[in-house]
Amino acid sequence: MEEKNLVESLQKYFGFSSFKGKQQQVIVEVLKDQNCFVIMPTGGGKSLCYQLPALMKEGTALVISPLIALMKNQVDAIRGISEDSGIAHVLNSSLNKTETQRVKEDIKKGVTKLLYVAPESLNKKENIEFFKSVKLSFLAIDEAHCISEWGHDFRPDYRNIRPIMNQIAPSIPIVALTATATEKVQEDIIKNLGIQGATVFKDSFNRPNLYYEVRTKTKQVDSDIIKFIKSNEGKSGIVYCLSRKKVENLAETLQVNGINALPYHAGLDAKTRVNNQDQFLNEQCDIIVATIAFGMGIDKPDVRFVIHHDIPKSIESYYQETGRAGRDGGEGHCLAFYSYKDIEKLEKFISGKPVAEHEIGMALLQEMVAYAETSMSRRKFILHYFGETFDEKNGLGADMDDNTRYPKEQRQAEEELKTLLEVVKSTSNKYKAKEIVHILMGTTNSQIISHKTHEKDIFGCGNNQDKLFWMALIRQAIVQGFLKKEIESYGVLFLTKRGVEFIEAPTSFMMTLDHIHSDSVDSSANMPAAVDQQLIKLLKAERKKIALKNGVPPYAVFQEYSLDDMALKYPIAMDELVAINGVGEGKARKYGQTFLKLIANYIEEHNIIRPQDLIVKTTGENSSLKLYLIQSIDRKLPLDDIAAAKGMTMNALLDEMETIVFSGTKLNISYWIDEILDDDDQEDLYDYFIEAETDQITTALATFGDTFEEEELRLYRLKFLSEVAN
Ligand code: ADP
Ligand code: MG
Numbered sequence: 271m272e273e274k275n276l277v278e279s280l281q282k283y284f285g286f287s288s289f290k291g292k293q294q295q296v297i298v299e300v301l302k303d304q305n306c307f308v309i310m311p312t313g314g315g316k317s318l319c320y321q322l323p324a325l326m327k328e329g330t331a332l333v334i335s336p337l338i339a340l341m342k343n344q345v346d347a348i349r350g351i352s353e354d355s356g357i358a359h360v361l362n363s364s365l366n367k368t369e370t371q372r373v374k375e376d377i378k379k380g381v382t383k384l385l386y387v388a389p390e391s392l393n394k395k396e397n398i399e400f401f402k403s404v405k406l407s408f409l410a411i412d413e414a415h416c417i418s419e420w421g422h423d424f425r426p427d428y429r430n431i432r433p434i435m436n437q438i439a440p441s442i443p444i445v446a447l448t449a450t451a452t453e454k455v456q457e458d459i460i461k462n463l464g465i466q467g468a469t470v471f472k473d474s475f476n477r478p479n480l481y482y483e484v485r486t487k488t489k490q491v492d493s494d495i496i497k498f499i500k501s502n503e504g505k506s507g508i509v510y511c512l513s514r515k516k517v518e519n520l521a522e523t524l525q526v527n528g529i530n531a532l533p534y535h536a537g538l539d540a541k542t543r544v545n546n547q548d549q550f551l552n553e554q555c556d557i558i559v560a561t562i563a564f565g566m567g568i569d570k571p572d573v574r575f576v577i578h579h580d581i582p583k584s585i586e587s588y589y590q591e592t593g594r595a596g597r598d599g600g601e602g603h604c605l606a607f608y609s610y611k612d613i614e615k616l617e618k619f620i621s622g623k624p625v626a627e628h629e630i631g632m633a634l635l636q637e638m639v640a641y642a643e644t645s646m647s648r649r650k651f652i653l654h655y656f657g658e659t660f661d662e663k664n665g666l667g668a669d670m671d672d673n674t675r676y677p678k679e680q681r682q683a684e685e686e687l688k689t690l691l692e693v694v695k696s697t698s699n700k701y702k703a704k705e706i707v708h709i710l711m712g713t714t715n716s717q718i719i720s721h722k723t724h725e726k727d728i729f730g731c732g733n734n735q736d737k738l739f740w741m742a743l744i745r746q747a748i749v750q751g752f753l754k755k756e757i758e759s760y761g762v763l764f765l766t767k768r769g770v771e772f773i774e775a776p777t778s779f780m781m782t783l784d785h786i787h788s789d790s791v792d793s794s795a796n797m798p799a800a801v802d803q804q805l806i807k808l809l810k811a812e813r814k815k816i817a818l819k820n821g822v823p824p825y826a827v828f829q830e831y832s833l834d835d836m837a838l839k840y841p842i843a844m845d846e847l848v849a850i851n852g853v854g855e856g857k858a859r860k861y862g863q864t865f866l867k868l869i870a871n872y873i874e875e876h877n878i879i880r881p882q883d884l885i886v887k888t889t890g891e892n893s894s895l896k897l898y899l900i901q902s903i904d905r906k907l908p909l910d911d912i913a914a915a916k917g918m919t920m921n922a923l924l925d926e927m928e929t930i931v932f933s934g935t936k937l938n939i940s941y942w943i944d945e946i947l948d949d950d951d952q953e954d955l956y957d958y959f960i961e962a963e964t965d966q967i968t969t970a971l972a973t974f975g976d977t978f979e980e981e982e983l984r985l986y987r988l989k990f991l992s993e994v995a996n
Contacts, residue, residue: 280318283325283351290315292471297323300408300445305468307414307460308447311475312593313569316447317344320410324384325357329405330377333386335412336425338362341386348384356381361397362388377404389427392434401438409435411463414446415586418458419630422450422586432463444468449593450475450586453657475656478667480595480602482648484641487607492520495577496527498605499557505574506550509559510591512580512612520579521559531557534564565591571598578606583616584634585641585655608642610745617761632755640749645678645782647671683743683781686735690743691752691769693728697721699764706763707740746781802837805872809833812868816861825965826995827861828853829932840880842870857934857995896930899923899937906941909985924984936992943989946982955986960994 276294280286289297292308293315299306300323310316321344324331335341341360348358356376365373376382391397409431415421416428435442444465451459460466485494495509509524511517514535521533532546532555549555551570558564562582576595582588588606596602613635620631637655644651647662648671654660662668669675693709694701700721701709708718712730723729732740744763747753752769755761765773772779810824810833817824828836835851847858847866873880895916902912913923931937943952958973959965970983978986 276322279322279326283322284318290318291473293318296445296471299469300443301326303408303443305443305465306445307456307465307468307470308445309451309456309471310447310449310473311477312449312590313597314449314473316412316449319447320408320412320445321348321384324407324410327383327407329380329407330382330385331407331410332392332401333384333410333412334389334392334428334431335386336389336416336423336428338364338388341388345384345386354381358382358384358386360386362386362391374400380405383407389425389431393427393430398434398437406439406442408443408445409439410445410447412447413449414459414463415448415451415455417446417462418451418455419626420452420458420634421448421455422584422590422634429462450589450656452586452655455586475589475653475658476649476660476666477593477596477602478670479599480592480604480667480670482592482604482652482671484606484608484648484672487609487612491579491607492523494607495520495579496524496529498575498577499524499529502575502603505556506553506570506572507557507575507577508565508573508591508594509557509577509579510564510582511559511561514561516579517559517561524557524559529557530555531559534558534560536561536563562587562591565594568594569597570594572600573597574601575603575605578604581606581608581612581616581638581642583631583638585637585652586634588638588641589652589656606642610639610741613639636748636755639745643745643749643782645673645680647674649674679783680780681783682778684776684779686732686739686743686781687747687752687779688773688776689732690740690747691765691773693731694753694763694765694769695773696726696728697723700762702761703741703744703763706744707737710735710740711737743781750779802878805837805840805869806833808868808872809836809865812865816864822994823960823962823965826991828857828865836865836869840869840873840878842866842873842880852932854933854935856936860934895926899926900930900935903927903937903939908945909939909942920981924981924988927988928984931988931991937988938992939985939989943985947986951978952986955983956990959987959990965991 273294276297277288280289291310291314296306296308296319300320306319308316308319320331320333324333333341333344335344338360341362345358345360349355352358356379359373359376359382361370361373373382373385377385387397411417411428411431413423414428416423416425417431418424435444444463446459446463446465446468448455448459456470460468488494499507509520509531511520514537517533517535521531524531532549534543534546534550536543538546546555546558547564547568550558551568573595576592578588578591582591592602592604595604616635617632620628620635623631641648641651641655647660647668649665649667650660650662662674690706690710693706697706697709701717705715705717708715709723709729710732712733714724718724744753747769748755748763750768751766752772753763754766755763813824813827813833817827820827829852832850832852836847839846839850841847841850843866844858844862847853847862848855853862872878898916899912902915903909909923910920913920916923918926927937927939947955955974955978958970962969965987967980967983967987970987971980974983
């Protein structure tokens, strides 16, 4: 086929004026019935490599593709270019008998050029018989990495393709296509399909317009994400989370913070899913918060950022997912949040799998850790992973990552590494990272004592550094191959050959400092920052005044911890006040005004710069539960029935009710109190609470411990606060 004719066909069928990348070379080979293996990054235009030759050749091309939704999109697109909708069909379990019949007739008539088949449908006996009887042009296997266990999306059904084709058409030409394949995966694919002589086409994986960034994930991650999105207002973005629960949670948090976001995961019903996806594609919504279920085959060219709330399980997944940014060649910011705790969670999860899968999973994950922790050019790291060398000085996109733009500080850690490795050696490779750090620091736990390790010389030999330093060094030593985590004994560290050599002849070891404290943030994030004591005093005085005026005790106006939070966040507007711990809309409206004024004056008087941190509103994890409780109590249902209906203990129910009441919503539980306390008791308790300095239950118990149960006191307090305070 002449070049000119090919371009004409391209024009005729697809309306494109020229080929992209290696498309034309691939198509020429496919037309010659040559086996091909095509590796092109996402958006590279792989579909066309089999669609165009399929349209030009005699017979029907079989296309194997893993996702039904994906097939449907492609079929719709192809049908758009032809008069006869029979030109492309799908054959999978979603079709009924009549529809299947129609597909088969179109193929027999020779109308159908492309038939998309799910691998499990290919397996069916009646289909095998049918395919034997018709003219097939070639077999295309899209997302071919699904064949390999070493890929990021292994599908066992993909392994049956070769044996089945041996029955149907043993010498049919094969085109395998994928967007990600390490050398190992490439080998697997070629071997499994038996296409050793295939012509291999490989476009560079470099996406020069993508900017790669990894940030430490702390407890503030949601607010970090909100800040990032707000500073990129109006742009399209995807936020990936690992779990469905987190997806829903985060989508809601974004929504209440004024961001136009929708959730997407496989647990949503089909209608919602399609609707949310369409809204994102049509730009009615800016942000889609999703599990990895979202994105395959989604062709939105102007996604401006991809955020990973959780680190992916492999570099392949990471590359695929980040690859959805900037497909039009424009801006594409890839921001991943990383914490080693997340890695440990993934490790735990993987450790439940069968051994082979487990080992592979761990190895892939280890690469991901290495990527997150590296201080080298991230682009170079990724491309190296896919078997390409990248010139980090002059290559395309050379300065498009955080490490290159803002190099991390490093320090010489030759001596410390030697100390670490010696400790691992002299404890005969039997400890996990945590114990090794204990030993270095000279602290014990039961395991260390039972092995008598605390009696050894090396015990405490690293106490000139802190715990976090050693944790960081251990991780970096693993990444650099001096130590290895034993998979079988889950997490035990042992020396590699390289580690042994290092002890014998130490050389320079530059350690990256940036990560030393990356985990410390987690533990300190809960500690309150310095609370403004002077403001607290003023707030308390105000509270007392208001309490007196309303004839209620001060804690019924705002709880102590709410005042603390105000002195931390300096709210000056109603919606900011509502975001304060323990302050609901009701209370904010009832008592808030004067507090806001007071804080505003205080800020001005003292030239206070309010925290740059946005005040992130939370949705309240259990908003639906709360609603249920409020409604049930409204209907005067017995509390023990409500608890039972929700599978809660009375204690947990009380906790929930307290959160509701403390934030200013009334719960009228008199009907229940009247059941359990007689009038005299109620009067005693009322007198107590109205006079008390504090509403703490421990204090109340000191007075009433002989007469009332804790549960009764808590219940009465709820009634009291509902009536007096809210
Ligand atoms: P991949 O499967 O490699 O991720 P697709 O086949 O989905 O990529 O193609 C990505 C986008 O590129 C699609 O929007 C497609 O229409 C477009 N495209 C493919 N080939 C060409 C071409 N030769 N000229 C212009 N656009 C093309
Ligand atoms: Mg594709």
